[in-house]
Protein backbone atom coordinates (compact mmCIF):
# COMPACT_ATOMS: atom_id res chain seq x y z
CA UNK A 544 0.00 0.00 0.00
CA UNK A 545 1.41 3.40 -0.98
CA UNK A 546 0.53 5.98 1.65
CA UNK A 547 1.33 9.61 0.90
CA UNK A 548 1.56 11.99 3.85
CA UNK A 549 1.29 15.68 3.04
CA UNK A 550 3.16 17.72 5.67
CA UNK A 551 6.21 16.94 7.81
CA UNK A 552 5.07 18.71 10.97
CA UNK A 553 4.53 16.95 14.29
CA UNK A 554 1.47 15.11 12.94
CA UNK A 555 2.85 14.02 9.56
CA UNK A 556 6.17 12.78 10.96
CA UNK A 557 4.51 10.89 13.82
CA UNK A 558 2.18 9.30 11.27
CA UNK A 559 5.16 8.11 9.23
CA UNK A 560 6.81 6.60 12.33
CA UNK A 561 3.56 4.99 13.45
CA UNK A 562 2.90 3.46 10.03
CA UNK A 563 6.44 2.14 9.85
CA UNK A 564 6.14 0.64 13.35
CA UNK A 565 2.91 -1.04 12.21
CA UNK A 566 4.64 -2.50 9.14
CA UNK A 567 3.33 -0.07 6.52
CA UNK A 568 5.34 2.00 4.05
CA UNK A 569 4.77 5.65 3.35
CA UNK A 570 6.23 8.75 1.73
CA UNK A 571 6.22 12.18 3.39
CA UNK A 572 6.31 15.42 1.40
CA UNK A 573 6.53 19.00 2.66
CA UNK A 574 6.40 22.30 0.85
CA UNK A 575 9.29 23.73 2.90
CA UNK A 576 12.63 23.48 1.12
CA UNK A 577 14.37 22.82 4.45
CA UNK A 578 12.98 21.77 7.82
CA UNK A 579 14.38 24.02 10.48
CA UNK A 580 13.52 23.95 14.21
CA UNK A 581 10.86 26.66 14.03
CA UNK A 582 8.38 27.82 16.64
CA UNK A 583 8.82 28.07 20.37
CA UNK A 584 7.61 25.95 23.28
CA UNK A 585 4.76 23.48 23.36
CA UNK A 586 3.60 20.94 25.90
CA UNK A 587 3.20 17.24 25.25
CA UNK A 588 0.60 15.62 27.47
CA UNK A 589 1.21 12.19 29.05
CA UNK A 590 -1.14 10.50 26.57
CA UNK A 591 1.00 11.80 23.69
CA UNK A 592 4.25 11.03 25.52
CA UNK A 593 3.04 7.45 25.94
CA UNK A 594 2.64 7.14 22.17
CA UNK A 595 6.02 8.68 21.40
CA UNK A 596 7.60 6.44 24.04
CA UNK A 597 6.06 3.41 22.34
CA UNK A 598 7.70 4.67 19.15
CA UNK A 599 11.04 4.48 20.96
CA UNK A 600 11.50 8.22 21.47
CA UNK A 601 11.11 8.42 25.26
CA UNK A 602 14.79 8.88 25.98
CA UNK A 603 15.21 11.57 23.33
CA UNK A 604 12.27 13.49 24.76
CA UNK A 605 13.63 13.21 28.30
CA UNK A 606 17.07 14.42 27.13
CA UNK A 607 15.58 17.38 25.25
CA UNK A 608 12.55 18.77 27.07
CA UNK A 609 11.67 19.53 30.67
CA UNK A 610 9.47 17.17 32.64
CA UNK A 611 6.58 19.33 33.82
CA UNK A 612 5.60 19.06 37.48
CA UNK A 613 2.86 21.64 37.96
CA UNK A 614 0.64 24.09 36.17
CA UNK A 615 0.18 27.04 38.49
CA UNK A 616 -2.34 29.82 37.98
CA UNK A 617 -1.75 33.20 39.61
CA UNK A 618 -3.14 36.69 39.41
CA UNK A 619 -1.00 39.45 37.88
CA UNK A 620 0.82 39.95 41.19
CA UNK A 621 1.79 36.30 41.54
CA UNK A 622 -0.83 35.36 44.14
CA UNK A 623 -1.46 31.63 43.72
CA UNK A 624 -4.98 30.76 42.63
CA UNK A 625 -4.57 27.09 41.79
CA UNK A 626 -1.70 24.61 41.32
CA UNK A 627 -2.44 21.45 39.37
CA UNK A 628 0.06 18.57 39.33
CA UNK A 629 1.06 17.50 35.83
CA UNK A 630 2.32 14.30 34.28
CA UNK A 631 3.88 11.85 36.71
CA UNK A 632 3.16 14.25 39.60
CA UNK A 633 -0.52 13.74 38.76
CA UNK A 634 -0.20 9.94 38.81
CA UNK A 635 0.28 9.20 35.11
CA UNK A 636 2.84 6.57 34.19
CA UNK A 637 4.19 8.94 31.54
CA UNK A 638 5.51 12.47 32.02
CA UNK A 639 4.29 15.71 30.52
CA UNK A 640 7.08 17.50 28.67
CA UNK A 641 7.52 21.17 27.97
CA UNK A 642 9.64 21.20 24.84
CA UNK A 643 10.67 23.38 21.92
CA UNK A 644 8.35 22.60 19.01
CA UNK A 645 11.22 22.74 16.53
CA UNK A 646 13.39 20.40 18.59
CA UNK A 647 10.51 17.93 18.85
CA UNK A 648 10.10 18.13 15.07
CA UNK A 649 13.85 17.47 14.63
CA UNK A 650 13.65 14.40 16.92
CA UNK A 651 10.80 13.05 14.81
CA UNK A 652 12.54 13.95 11.55
CA UNK A 653 15.75 12.15 12.54
CA UNK A 654 13.74 9.03 13.39
CA UNK A 655 11.81 9.22 10.10
CA UNK A 656 15.04 9.56 8.09
CA UNK A 657 16.48 6.54 9.88
CA UNK A 658 13.42 4.28 9.77
CA UNK A 659 11.33 5.43 6.80
CA UNK A 660 13.64 7.35 4.51
CA UNK A 661 14.12 10.95 3.47
CA UNK A 662 11.26 13.45 3.51
CA UNK A 663 10.65 14.91 0.05
CA UNK A 664 11.12 18.61 0.70
CA UNK A 665 10.18 21.53 -1.53
CA UNK A 666 7.16 19.53 -2.68
CA UNK A 667 3.83 21.28 -2.34
CA UNK A 668 0.49 19.53 -2.49
CA UNK A 669 -1.84 21.20 -4.97
CA UNK A 670 -4.83 18.99 -5.64
CA UNK A 671 -6.08 15.43 -5.87
CA UNK A 672 -8.68 13.29 -7.56
CA UNK A 673 -9.96 9.92 -6.42
CA UNK A 674 -10.32 7.35 -9.10
CA UNK A 675 -11.69 4.00 -7.93
CA UNK A 676 -9.15 2.53 -5.57
CA UNK A 677 -6.46 5.08 -6.33
CA UNK A 678 -5.83 8.71 -5.58
CA UNK A 679 -4.16 10.85 -8.21
CA UNK A 680 -2.25 13.66 -6.53
CA UNK A 681 -0.79 16.78 -8.09
CA UNK A 682 2.29 18.08 -6.30
CA UNK A 683 4.55 20.94 -7.31
CA UNK A 684 8.29 21.22 -7.02
CA UNK A 685 8.52 24.66 -5.43
CA UNK A 686 12.05 25.22 -6.79
CA UNK A 687 11.55 24.34 -10.43
CA UNK A 688 7.79 24.97 -10.61
CA UNK A 689 7.34 21.55 -12.20
CA UNK A 690 4.03 19.75 -11.62
CA UNK A 691 4.47 16.19 -10.37
CA UNK A 692 1.69 13.65 -10.74
CA UNK A 693 1.69 10.78 -8.26
CA UNK A 694 -0.57 7.87 -7.52
CA UNK A 695 -1.30 6.72 -3.97
CA UNK A 696 -3.58 4.25 -2.26
CA UNK A 697 -4.10 6.55 0.73
CA UNK A 698 -3.47 10.28 1.19
CA UNK A 699 -3.14 11.88 4.63
CA UNK A 700 -3.48 15.65 4.78
CA UNK A 701 -1.23 16.66 7.71
CA UNK A 702 -0.53 20.07 6.23
CA UNK A 703 -1.42 22.26 9.17
CA UNK A 704 -3.80 25.11 9.86
CA UNK A 705 -3.81 26.30 6.23
CA UNK A 706 -4.29 22.77 4.89
CA UNK A 707 -4.62 22.61 1.11
CA UNK A 708 -5.92 19.04 1.43
CA UNK A 709 -8.72 20.28 3.70
CA UNK A 710 -9.52 23.06 1.23
CA UNK A 711 -9.68 20.47 -1.58
CA UNK A 712 -12.03 18.22 0.42
CA UNK A 713 -14.07 21.07 1.89
CA UNK A 714 -14.17 23.89 -0.64
CA UNK A 715 -16.11 26.98 0.35
CA UNK A 716 -16.36 29.02 3.47
CA UNK A 717 -13.98 27.76 6.17
CA UNK A 718 -12.56 30.90 7.79
CA UNK A 719 -10.02 31.28 10.56
CA UNK A 720 -12.28 32.14 13.49
CA UNK A 721 -10.70 34.62 15.91
CA UNK A 722 -11.76 35.41 19.45
CA UNK A 723 -9.96 38.80 19.44
CA UNK A 724 -6.89 37.58 21.37
CA UNK A 725 -3.42 38.21 19.98
CA UNK A 726 -0.54 36.04 21.13
CA UNK A 727 3.08 37.06 21.26
CA UNK A 728 5.65 34.33 21.89
CA UNK A 729 9.34 34.12 22.51
CA UNK A 730 12.20 32.60 24.47
CA UNK A 731 14.80 34.25 26.68
CA UNK A 732 17.33 33.41 29.33
CA UNK A 733 15.84 33.95 32.76
CA UNK A 734 14.06 32.27 35.59
CA UNK A 735 13.92 29.97 37.24
CA UNK A 736 10.17 30.01 36.76
CA UNK A 737 8.92 28.62 40.11
CA UNK A 738 10.63 25.20 40.58
CA UNK A 739 12.06 25.27 37.04
CA UNK A 740 9.49 22.73 35.84
CA UNK A 741 6.18 24.52 36.36
CA UNK A 742 3.99 26.02 33.67
CA UNK A 743 3.14 29.38 35.21
CA UNK A 744 -0.05 31.08 34.00
CA UNK A 745 -0.61 34.64 35.23
CA UNK A 746 -3.73 36.73 34.67
CA UNK A 747 -6.56 36.14 32.23
CA UNK A 748 -6.76 36.53 28.48
CA UNK A 749 -10.03 38.36 28.96
CA UNK A 750 -7.55 41.24 29.41
CA UNK A 751 -3.91 40.11 29.53
CA UNK A 752 -2.34 36.78 30.41
CA UNK A 753 1.28 35.74 30.61
CA UNK A 754 2.44 32.12 30.45
CA UNK A 755 6.05 31.07 31.14
CA UNK A 756 7.86 27.77 31.42
CA UNK A 757 11.24 26.16 30.83
CA UNK A 758 11.66 24.03 27.71
CA UNK A 759 15.23 22.83 27.50
CA UNK A 760 17.12 20.11 29.39
CA UNK A 761 20.36 21.36 27.85
CA UNK A 762 19.76 24.99 28.75
CA UNK A 763 17.93 25.16 32.10
CA UNK A 764 17.80 28.96 31.99
CA UNK A 765 15.85 29.08 28.75
CA UNK A 766 12.31 30.29 29.39
CA UNK A 767 9.50 30.09 26.87
CA UNK A 768 6.84 32.74 27.24
CA UNK A 769 3.47 33.47 25.69
CA UNK A 770 1.58 36.73 26.14
CA UNK A 771 -2.12 36.56 25.31
CA UNK A 772 -3.91 39.88 25.12
CA UNK A 773 -7.51 40.65 24.23
CA UNK A 774 -7.07 43.35 21.60
CA UNK A 775 -10.27 43.23 19.59
CA UNK A 776 -13.78 41.90 19.28
CA UNK A 777 -14.29 38.37 17.92
CA UNK A 778 -14.30 38.02 14.15
CA UNK A 779 -12.41 36.24 11.42
CA UNK A 780 -8.81 36.70 10.33
CA UNK A 781 -7.35 36.21 6.87
CA UNK A 782 -3.88 35.28 7.96
CA UNK A 783 -2.29 33.26 10.76
CA UNK A 784 1.42 32.78 10.29
CA UNK A 785 3.27 30.89 13.02
CA UNK A 786 6.54 32.54 11.94
CA UNK A 787 5.41 36.16 11.79
CA UNK A 788 7.65 38.57 13.72
CA UNK A 789 6.06 40.73 16.42
CA UNK A 790 7.25 43.95 18.03
CA UNK A 791 8.55 44.28 21.60
CA UNK A 792 6.66 47.50 22.30
CA UNK A 793 3.39 46.07 20.96
CA UNK A 794 3.45 43.44 23.67
CA UNK A 795 5.42 45.15 26.47
CA UNK A 796 2.92 47.99 26.87
CA UNK A 797 0.26 45.54 28.06
CA UNK A 798 2.49 44.51 30.99
CA UNK A 799 3.91 47.93 31.87
CA UNK A 800 2.18 48.02 35.24
CA UNK A 801 2.46 44.36 36.14
CA UNK A 802 4.54 43.40 39.18
CA UNK A 803 4.63 39.61 39.37
CA UNK A 804 6.47 38.28 42.39
CA UNK A 805 7.77 35.14 40.64
CA UNK A 806 8.53 36.53 37.21
CA UNK A 807 10.36 39.47 35.67
CA UNK A 808 7.99 39.82 32.73
CA UNK A 809 9.40 42.99 31.20
CA UNK A 810 12.94 41.60 31.61
CA UNK A 811 11.98 38.41 29.76
CA UNK A 812 10.36 40.34 26.94
CA UNK A 813 13.34 42.64 26.56
CA UNK A 814 15.82 39.71 26.61
CA UNK A 815 14.04 37.84 23.81
CA UNK A 816 16.01 37.73 20.59
CA UNK A 817 12.92 37.32 18.45
CA UNK A 818 9.26 37.85 19.23
CA UNK A 819 6.59 36.00 17.27
CA UNK A 820 3.00 37.09 16.84
CA UNK A 821 -0.07 34.94 16.12
CA UNK A 822 -3.83 35.46 16.36
CA UNK A 823 -5.46 32.92 18.67
CA UNK A 824 -7.75 31.34 16.10
CA UNK A 825 -9.32 28.07 15.03
CA UNK A 826 -11.76 26.84 12.40
CA UNK A 827 -15.26 25.44 12.82
CA UNK A 828 -15.25 21.70 13.56
CA UNK A 829 -15.90 19.73 10.38
CA UNK A 830 -18.94 17.48 10.02
CA UNK A 831 -16.64 15.00 8.32
CA UNK A 832 -12.91 14.94 7.69
CA UNK A 833 -12.16 12.64 4.82
CA UNK A 834 -13.65 10.85 1.90
CA UNK A 835 -12.74 7.42 0.52
CA UNK A 836 -8.97 7.10 0.65
CA UNK A 837 -8.15 10.63 1.73
CA UNK A 838 -8.21 11.96 5.28
CA UNK A 839 -7.01 14.82 7.48
CA UNK A 840 -4.87 14.79 10.59
CA UNK A 841 -3.62 17.23 13.24
CA UNK A 842 -4.19 20.93 12.66
CA UNK A 843 -5.49 20.24 9.15
CA UNK A 844 -8.39 18.37 10.75
CA UNK A 845 -8.94 20.32 13.98
CA UNK A 846 -6.96 23.55 14.45
CA UNK A 847 -7.69 24.77 17.97
CA UNK A 848 -6.59 27.51 20.34
CA UNK A 849 -3.08 26.72 21.63
CA UNK A 850 -4.09 26.93 25.29
CA UNK A 851 -4.58 23.33 26.40
CA UNK A 852 -1.33 21.65 25.26
CA UNK A 853 -3.31 19.95 22.53
CA UNK A 854 -1.82 21.13 19.20
CA UNK A 855 1.03 18.63 19.19
CA UNK A 856 -0.55 16.12 21.59
CA UNK A 857 -3.73 15.55 19.59
CA UNK A 858 -1.77 15.28 16.33
CA UNK A 859 0.30 12.49 17.92
CA UNK A 860 -2.86 10.65 19.01
CA UNK A 861 -4.37 11.04 15.53
CA UNK A 862 -1.23 9.55 13.99
CA UNK A 863 -1.21 6.51 16.24
CA UNK A 864 -4.91 5.76 15.76
CA UNK A 865 -4.65 6.19 11.99
CA UNK A 866 -1.73 3.76 11.79
CA UNK A 867 -3.53 1.21 13.95
CA UNK A 868 -6.68 1.44 11.84
CA UNK A 869 -4.78 1.09 8.54
CA UNK A 870 -2.64 -1.78 9.79
CA UNK A 871 -5.54 -3.80 11.13
CA UNK A 872 -7.87 -3.56 8.13
CA UNK A 873 -7.75 -4.88 4.57
CA UNK A 874 -9.91 -2.03 3.37
CA UNK A 875 -8.15 1.38 3.41
CA UNK A 876 -11.38 3.39 3.02
CA UNK A 877 -12.98 1.51 5.93
CA UNK A 878 -9.80 2.03 7.98
CA UNK A 879 -9.93 5.79 7.37
CA UNK A 880 -13.61 5.84 8.31
CA UNK A 881 -12.81 3.98 11.56
CA UNK A 882 -9.98 6.43 12.30
CA UNK A 883 -12.28 9.39 11.77
CA UNK A 884 -15.04 7.84 13.89
CA UNK A 885 -12.57 7.46 16.76
CA UNK A 886 -10.82 10.81 16.51
CA UNK A 887 -13.28 13.37 15.11
CA UNK A 888 -15.81 13.49 17.98
CA UNK A 889 -13.31 14.04 20.82
CA UNK A 890 -11.19 16.56 18.89
CA UNK A 891 -14.28 18.52 17.77
CA UNK A 892 -15.44 18.69 21.38
CA UNK A 893 -11.99 19.81 22.50
CA UNK A 894 -11.86 22.50 19.81
CA UNK A 895 -15.12 23.99 21.07
CA UNK A 896 -14.09 23.63 24.73
CA UNK A 897 -10.89 25.58 24.00
CA UNK A 898 -12.86 28.26 22.22
CA UNK A 899 -15.03 28.77 25.31
CA UNK A 900 -11.88 29.67 27.34
CA UNK A 901 -13.30 27.72 30.28
CA UNK A 902 -11.18 29.00 33.19
CA UNK A 903 -11.01 32.67 32.28
CA UNK A 904 -14.25 33.61 34.03
CA UNK A 905 -12.89 32.43 37.38
CA UNK A 906 -9.53 34.17 36.94
CA UNK A 907 -11.32 37.38 36.00
CA UNK A 908 -13.44 37.00 39.11
CA UNK A 909 -10.25 36.97 41.19
CA UNK A 910 -9.14 40.26 39.58
CA UNK A 911 -12.57 41.79 40.26
CA UNK A 912 -12.74 40.67 43.87
CA UNK A 913 -9.09 41.34 44.72
CA UNK A 914 -7.89 44.05 42.29
CA UNK A 915 -4.82 44.79 44.40
CA UNK A 916 -3.85 41.15 44.97
CA UNK A 917 -4.49 38.73 47.83
CA UNK A 918 -2.63 36.77 50.49
CA UNK A 919 -4.85 33.68 50.55
CA UNK A 920 -7.05 32.56 47.68
CA UNK A 921 -9.53 31.19 50.23
CA UNK A 922 -10.38 34.84 51.01
CA UNK A 923 -11.26 35.41 47.34
CA UNK A 924 -12.81 32.25 45.87
CA UNK A 925 -14.99 29.60 47.47
CA UNK A 926 -13.86 25.99 47.48
CA UNK A 927 -16.61 25.27 44.93
CA UNK A 928 -15.36 28.00 42.60
CA UNK A 929 -11.83 26.64 42.80
CA UNK A 930 -13.01 23.07 42.23
CA UNK A 931 -14.99 24.10 39.18
CA UNK A 932 -11.96 25.96 37.77
CA UNK A 933 -9.82 22.85 38.27
CA UNK A 934 -12.47 20.69 36.59
CA UNK A 935 -12.69 23.09 33.62
CA UNK A 936 -8.91 22.98 33.18
CA UNK A 937 -8.86 19.19 33.44
CA UNK A 938 -11.56 19.14 30.77
CA UNK A 939 -9.29 20.68 28.17
CA UNK A 940 -5.94 19.17 29.12
CA UNK A 941 -6.37 15.78 30.70
CA UNK A 942 -7.55 12.26 30.20
CA UNK A 943 -8.50 10.00 33.06
CA UNK A 944 -5.30 8.90 34.85
CA UNK A 945 -6.37 5.31 35.42
CA UNK A 946 -7.85 4.91 31.97
CA UNK A 947 -4.57 5.97 30.36
CA UNK A 948 -2.38 3.98 32.74
CA UNK A 949 -4.36 0.79 32.28
CA UNK A 950 -5.45 0.84 28.66
CA UNK A 951 -3.98 -1.53 26.12
CA UNK A 952 -1.17 -0.31 23.90
CA UNK A 953 -2.11 1.05 20.47
CA UNK A 954 1.03 -0.48 18.96
CA UNK A 955 0.35 -3.06 16.27
CA UNK A 956 2.44 -6.15 16.86
Ligand SMILES: Cc1cc2nc3c(=O)[nH]c(=O)nc-3n(C[C@H](O)[C@H](O)[C@H](O)COP(=O)(O)OP(=O)(O)OC[C@H]3O[C@@H](n4cnc5c(N)ncnc54)[C@H](O)[C@@H]3O)c2cc1C
Nearest residue numbers: 550552553554573574582583668702703785841842854855
Ligand atom coordinates in the same frame (compact mmCIF):
# COMPACT_ATOMS: atom_id res chain seq x y z
C1 LIG B 1 6.62 26.83 11.40
C2 LIG B 1 5.66 26.45 12.48
C3 LIG B 1 5.84 26.95 13.77
C4 LIG B 1 4.93 26.63 14.78
N1 LIG B 1 5.14 27.15 16.03
C5 LIG B 1 4.29 26.83 17.02
C6 LIG B 1 4.49 27.34 18.33
O1 LIG B 1 5.44 28.06 18.59
N2 LIG B 1 3.59 27.03 19.31
C7 LIG B 1 2.51 26.23 19.03
O2 LIG B 1 1.70 25.97 19.93
N3 LIG B 1 2.31 25.71 17.80
C8 LIG B 1 3.16 26.01 16.80
N4 LIG B 1 2.94 25.49 15.55
C9 LIG B 1 1.76 24.64 15.33
C10 LIG B 1 1.97 23.25 15.87
O3 LIG B 1 3.09 22.66 15.26
C11 LIG B 1 0.72 22.44 15.57
O4 LIG B 1 -0.39 23.04 16.22
C12 LIG B 1 0.75 21.01 16.07
O5 LIG B 1 2.04 20.54 16.33
C13 LIG B 1 0.07 20.07 15.07
O6 LIG B 1 0.98 19.86 14.02
P1 LIG B 1 0.60 19.50 12.53
O7 LIG B 1 1.60 18.49 12.12
O8 LIG B 1 -0.83 19.17 12.39
O9 LIG B 1 0.83 20.86 11.74
P2 LIG B 1 2.13 21.72 11.54
O10 LIG B 1 3.11 21.53 12.63
O11 LIG B 1 1.65 23.09 11.25
O12 LIG B 1 2.81 21.09 10.22
C14 LIG B 1 2.25 21.20 8.93
C15 LIG B 1 3.33 20.95 7.90
O13 LIG B 1 2.69 20.91 6.62
C16 LIG B 1 3.49 21.61 5.68
N5 LIG B 1 2.63 22.08 4.60
C17 LIG B 1 1.72 23.07 4.66
N6 LIG B 1 1.08 23.18 3.47
C18 LIG B 1 1.60 22.22 2.66
C19 LIG B 1 1.33 21.83 1.31
N7 LIG B 1 0.40 22.43 0.55
N8 LIG B 1 2.05 20.81 0.78
C20 LIG B 1 3.01 20.17 1.51
N9 LIG B 1 3.28 20.51 2.81
C21 LIG B 1 2.58 21.51 3.37
C22 LIG B 1 4.15 22.72 6.51
O14 LIG B 1 5.34 23.17 5.89
C23 LIG B 1 4.38 22.03 7.84
O15 LIG B 1 5.67 21.45 7.91
C24 LIG B 1 3.81 25.79 14.50
C25 LIG B 1 3.64 25.27 13.22
C26 LIG B 1 4.55 25.58 12.21
C27 LIG B 1 4.35 25.01 10.81
